[in-house]
Amino acid sequence: MGGGGGVFRFSSMASSSPRLLVLLLAWLCCAAAQAQTTTDTLRQGASLSGSATLVSLPDRVFEVGFFPPDPKQPSRLYLGVWYRGITPRTVVWVANRAAPAVSGAPSLALTDAGELQVLDGAAAVNGTAAPRLLWSSNTSRAAPRGGYYATIQDSGSLQVRSDDGPLWDSFWHPTDTILSGMQIAVQAPGPPGRAGNERMLFTSWASETDPAPGRYALGLDPNGSGQAYIWRDGNDIYWRSGQWTGVNFIGIPWRPLYLSGWTLSNDRDLGLHYTYTATNTSLQRFVVLPNGTDICYMVKKSSQEWETVWLQPSNACEYYAACGPNAKCTVGQDGKAQCTCLKGFQPKLWDQWNAGNWTEGCTRNPLLGCQVNQSGDGFLPMGNIKWPDFSYWMSTVADEKGCKSSCLNNCSCGAYVYTTTTGCLVWGDKLIDIHELQTGSYTLNLKLPASELRVHHAVWHIAMIISAVVLVVLVACLVLWWWRGRNIKDAVHRSWRSRHSSTWSQQNSSMLDISQSIRFDDDVEDGKSHELKVYSLDRMKAATCNFSDSNKLGEGGFGPVYMGTLPGGEEVAVKRLCRNSGQGLEEFKNEVILIAKLQHRNLVRLLGCCIQREEKILVYEYMPNKSLDAFLFNPEKQELLDWSKRFDIIEGIARGLLYLHRDSRLRVVHRDLKASNILLDADMNPKISDFGMARIFGGDQNQFNTNRVVGTFGYMSPEYAMEGIFSVKSDVYSFGVLILEIITGKRAVSFHYHQDSLNIAGYAWRQWNEDKAAELIDPLIRASCSLRQVLRCVHIALLCVQDHADERPDIPTVIIMLSSDSSLPNPRPPTLMLRGREIESTKSSENEQSHSIGTVSMTQLHGR
Numbered sequence: 089m090g091g092g093g094g095v096f097r098f099s100s101m102a103s104s105s106p107r108l109l110v111l112l113l114a115w116l117c118c119a120a121a122q123a124q125t126t127t128d129t130l131r132q133g134a135s136l137s138g139s140a141t142l143v144s145l146p147d148r149v150f151e152v153g154f155f156p157p158d159p160k161q162p163s164r165l166y167l168g169v170w171y172r173g174i175t176p177r178t179v180v181w182v183a184n185r186a187a188p189a190v191s192g193a194p195s196l197a198l199t200d201a202g203e204l205q206v207l208d209g210a211a212a213v214n215g216t217a218a219p220r221l222l223w224s225s226n227t228s229r230a231a232p233r234g235g236y237y238a239t240i241q242d243s244g245s246l247q248v249r250s251d252d253g254p255l256w257d258s259f260w261h262p263t264d265t266i267l268s269g270m271q272i273a274v275q276a277p278g279p280p281g282r283a284g285n286e287r288m289l290f291t292s293w294a295s296e297t298d299p300a301p302g303r304y305a306l307g308l309d310p311n312g313s314g315q316a317y318i319w320r321d322g323n324d325i326y327w328r329s330g331q332w333t334g335v336n337f338i339g340i341p342w343r344p345l346y347l348s349g350w351t352l353s354n355d356r357d358l359g360l361h362y363t364y365t366a367t368n369t370s371l372q373r374f375v376v377l378p379n380g381t382d383i384c385y386m387v388k389k390s391s392q393e394w395e396t397v398w399l400q401p402s403n404a405c406e407y408y409a410a411c412g413p414n415a416k417c418t419v420g421q422d423g424k425a426q427c428t429c430l431k432g433f434q435p436k437l438w439d440q441w442n443a444g445n446w447t448e449g450c451t452r453n454p455l456l457g458c459q460v461n462q463s464g465d466g467f468l469p470m471g472n473i474k475w476p477d478f479s480y481w482m483s484t485v486a487d488e489k490g491c492k493s494s495c496l497n498n499c500s501c502g503a504y505v506y507t508t509t510t511g512c513l514v515w516g517d518k519l520i521d522i523h524e525l526q527t528g529s530y531t532l533n534l535k536l537p538a539s540e541l542r543v544h545h546a547v548w549h550i551a552m553i554i555s556a557v558v559l560v561v562l563v564a565c566l567v568l569w570w571w572r573g574r575n576i577k578d579a580v581h582r583s584w585r586s587r588h589s590s591t592w593s594q595q596n597s598s599m600l601d602i603s604q605s606i607r608f609d610d611d612v613e614d615g616k617s618h619e620l621k622v623y624s625l626d627r628m629k630a631a632t633c634n635f636s637d638s639n640k641l642g643e644g645g646f647g648p649v650y651m652g653t654l655p656g657g658e659e660v661a662v663k664r665l666c667r668n669s670g671q672g673l674e675e676f677k678n679e680v681i682l683i684a685k686l687q688h689r690n691l692v693r694l695l696g697c698c699i700q701r702e703e704k705i706l707v708y709e710y711m712p713n714k715s716l717d718a719f720l721f722n723p724e725k726q727e728l729l730d731w732s733k734r735f736d737i738i739e740g741i742a743r744g745l746l747y748l749h750r751d752s753r754l755r756v757v758h759r760d761l762k763a764s765n766i767l768l769d770a771d772m773n774p775k776i777s778d779f780g781m782a783r784i785f786g787g788d789q790n791q792f793n794t795n796r797v798v799g800t801f802g803y804m805s806p807e808y809a810m811e812g813i814f815s816v817k818s819d820v821y822s823f824g825v826l827i828l829e830i831i832t833g834k835r836a837v838s839f840h841y842h843q844d845s846l847n848i849a850g851y852a853w854r855q856w857n858e859d860k861a862a863e864l865i866d867p868l869i870r871a872s873c874s875l876r877q878v879l880r881c882v883h884i885a886l887l888c889v890q891d892h893a894d895e896r897p898d899i900p901t902v903i904i905m906l907s908s909d910s911s912l913p914n915p916r917p918p919t920l921m922l923r924g925r926e927i928e929s930t931k932s933s934e935n936e937q938s939h940s941i942g943t944v945s946m947t948q949l950h951g952r
């Protein structure tokens with residue numbers, strides 16, 4: 089039985105084996121065919137034709153082949169690169185954009201000299217004529233050993249390479265699409281060893297279905313200002329990105345763009361160039377549309393459809409020079425552009441202006457003092473605007489004061505800006521393309537003659553005089569009435585009384601003297617009750633010698649601070665708030681009372697206030713040791729702070745913040761935490777000052793977003809500096825910077841002068857990452873410190889300065905970290921590492937006259 093079964097099986101196998109073989113062969117053929125269609129490489133001498141494509145490996149993101157962009161003209165074929173597997177077909181690059189293949193038999197060939205060619209019409213079909221050359225990469229070079237090959241990469245770049253490296257790369261010869269990984273320079277580099285002379289422009293398609301070069305092209309300013317423009321028809325500027333501030337483009341305060349890695353760098357081969365690296369994989373491509381819009385798409389994970397996330401120009405003011413020179417554009421209710429002349433200017437041609445033709449813009453009236461031999465020119469800071477075009481970088485000026493005076497001393501200078509990342513920028517007398525932004529902390533200082541700077545007060549005075557006159561007339565009428573009619577006398581009397589009493593109560597609150605005070609016993613830390621004294625303005629003047637400069641202790645974010653001595657001999661610090669806070673009296677009083685209730689040993693105590701007329705004054709306890717920066721950055725006093733004192737200061741600040749953020753009933757975000765706002769008492773205990781200022785000024789601001797960004801560069805978290813979004817985590821960021829300052833003994837804002845020119849967070853991260861964190865430590869404390877503890881503090885600081893607010897620890901966690909030995913998570917590298925490096929001054933001095941933005945700042949992702 090067994091043997092018979094065996095024979096049977098054997099014979100059946102023998103009879104089926106030819107069929108098996110055929111199947112096997114067929115499968116092999118198929119596999120080979122498939123392997124051929126999914127290759128990513130075209131060998132030297134080979135060609136790609138018909139519907140065959142190359143597919144990028146290993147992830148098969150992109151595909152190269154011939155496609156008909158216009159369904160109505162299916163015979164017009166173009167060689168393109170598109171996303172594989174996304175419908176409708178999304179083309180990112182086209183080779184023969186101006187010359188479609190029409191013969192029905194196009195091919196892509198790689199010649200022996202490494203030149204990519206798009207050919208139309210195979211010779212075999214029309215024996216008499218050679219194929220027509222539609223496009224060529226123009227890179228003929230003798231083949232190296234191993235020959236050339238063309239490949240499509242998963243990034244979307246089509247390259248001709250040899251084993252020595254790339255010879256040609258489609259990323260340098262783009263169509264209309266910016267993809268992650270591209271470098272965007274003024275000029276594309278040539279083939280290896282040869283200089284390039286091709287402008288790098290992203291030129292729109294002529295229409296949705298025609299890839300021929302369209303009217304709009306995006307590229308970098310050839311004058312080297314680092315701005316991006318879209319030009320229309322060759323040289324009309326259509327849109328402008330605004331200057332690069334080291335963190336973002338002035339005109340594009342849309343943060344995800346930069347967190348995804350737009351970075352600026354400068355090197356000898358490419359000059360100024362940006363690199364776009366999508367760290368967020370769903371942000372995919374920027375396209376210049378046929379109608380001139382620059383649009384950014386990402387792909388929806390769920391449906392694989394493209395979603396528009398951003399586009400420019402997106403409103404009437406974002407078109408270049410919508411208002412002509414010296415006028416500011418705001419978007420009106422109806423979405424149309426509204427132009428207003430800048431202060432100190434008037435329409436140049438009134439008739440045209442009134443008819444809504446703003447092309448001529450505005451002109452100075454009155455003239456500057458320097459134009460008419462008068463002195464007294466000054467500057468008006470204008471907030472939240474897109475800086476005008478044609479800025480000129482003063483490479484030799486390194487501080488605000490110098491920048492201001494260099495603009496003041498040059499009569500043709502119309503405005504200046506100084507920030508630590510851009511350096512000193514000045515403008516000539518035509519300020520072009522200014523528009524109002526929703527967010528951003530960027531201020532332009534506009535030069536005006538003395539008379540214009542005073543106008544504010546003059547208007548004020550006139551208004552006061554008029555209202556006084558009206559009041560007198562009113563009172564006279566009332567008195568008359570009172571004499572006239574006994575019937576209405578009562579009513580009038582009542583009304584007069586109520587008017588009178590309200591003035592009285594107002595006077596009462598403002599004229600109250602030291603005898604008056606507001607007392608509160610609740611909510612105090614040490615059981616003692618506190619009182620808030622209300623002082624008169626005269627007393628404040630007496631205490632500070634009439635706010636004399638010799639009594640001035642410093643200038644805070646919200647106004648100057650003076651040293652004062654009260655009649656009892658008590659020394660106090662008197663903060664005179666800026667007048668234009670826009671806050672009402674009642675609101676202000678309520679806030680002051682709330683803030684007076686914030687009592688903590690690491691907060692400076694508010695002792696009293698003075699509210700009278702325009703004046704709003706806060707009186708604080710006086711700190712004899714001044715502020716932390718006076719010690720930390722002063723070579724003579726630095727050594728008084730040994731490591732244990734510094735650590736106590738770090739802890740003290742953290743506790744003060746904990747109280748502000750969590751334990752007080754107000755939940756205050758400080759918003760301007762920095763070394764000069766940390767005061768030191770006689771025992772060197774740190775006390776946070778200026779807290780609550782943010783709150784007092786909070787009238788028109790909600791808790792998370794503000795139009796008026798107060799703060800100090802270097803300490804501001806990225807989301808706050810760019811978008812005005814603030815939260816307790818923005819304070820955590822500033823605290824991280826402060827820890828690094830305390831450890832290094834160097835100012836955060838001076839860091840870009842440092843030889844390596846990363847910002848403090850970037851520098852610290854790099855040192856830490858390279859296990860060289862010990863080199864960060866201030867040499868003065870290296871001997872006295874516990875290395876382990878300092879390194880732990882550096883680690884905590886790096887956690888606090890991470891880009892994403894939600895990755896930063898909150899203050900309670902920081903305090904636990906400071907006081908325990910628990911293991912800490914690894915900090916992410918700050919992607920927004922500013923790198924301020926000056927443009928290499930190899931250019932001649934005429935070139936320096938070109939409008940150029942000075943400090944080139946580079947942000948780099950030091951991936952691990």
Ligand SMILES: *[C@@H]1O[C@H](CO)[C@@H](O)[C@H](O)[C@H]1NC(C)=O
Pocket residue numbers: 214216217
């Ligand atoms: C072959 O090419 C020549 C020249 O381009 C053209 O005149 C002729 O019509 C073509 N013949 C065919 C059969 O396509």
Ligand SMILES: *[C@@H]1O[C@H](CO)[C@@H](O)[C@H](O)[C@H]1NC(C)=O
Pocket residue numbers: 224225226
């Ligand atoms: C290649 O060179 C030819 C002739 O100089 C020119 O017309 C063509 O535009 C060049 N092609 C590219 C892709 O630069």
Ligand SMILES: *[C@@H]1O[C@H](CO)[C@@H](O)[C@H](O)[C@H]1NC(C)=O
Pocket residue numbers: 309310311317938
């Ligand atoms: C570059 O500078 C020249 C001369 O200063 C000027 O005419 C031109 O408009 C500038 N181009 C751009 C794009 O700013």
Ligand SMILES: *[C@@H]1O[C@H](CO)[C@@H](O)[C@H](O)[C@H]1NC(C)=O
Pocket residue numbers: 344368369370371397
């Ligand atoms: C990627 O970007 C989108 C849109 O800005 C955002 O909603 C998403 O949270 C981002 N993802 C990550 C991981 O950052």
Ligand SMILES: *[C@@H]1O[C@H](CO)[C@@H](O)[C@H](O)[C@H]1NC(C)=O
Pocket residue numbers: 377379380381
């Ligand atoms: C250009 O086209 C895009 C997409 O169709 C549209 O969102 C945008 O508003 C258009 N822009 C103009 C100026 O027409």
Ligand SMILES: *[C@@H]1O[C@H](CO)[C@@H](O)[C@H](O)[C@H]1NC(C)=O
Pocket residue numbers: 440445446447448
């Ligand atoms: C606006 O005025 C300029 C000259 O100042 C003129 O060239 C232009 O045609 C005018 N535009 C319109 C829409 O009238």
Ligand SMILES: *[C@@H]1O[C@H](CO)[C@@H](O)[C@H](O)[C@H]1NC(C)=O
Pocket residue numbers: 459460461
């Ligand atoms: C300004 O003063 C200089 C010398 O002081 C004089 O030469 C010049 O004419 C004056 N210009 C005007 C406009 O008054």
Ligand SMILES: *[C@@H]1O[C@H](CO)[C@@H](O)[C@H](O)[C@H]1NC(C)=O
Pocket residue numbers: 480498499500501514515516517
């Ligand atoms: C004054 O400013 C203008 C405009 O910025 C500039 O062209 C000129 O060179 C400056 N003159 C001096 C003496 O610096």
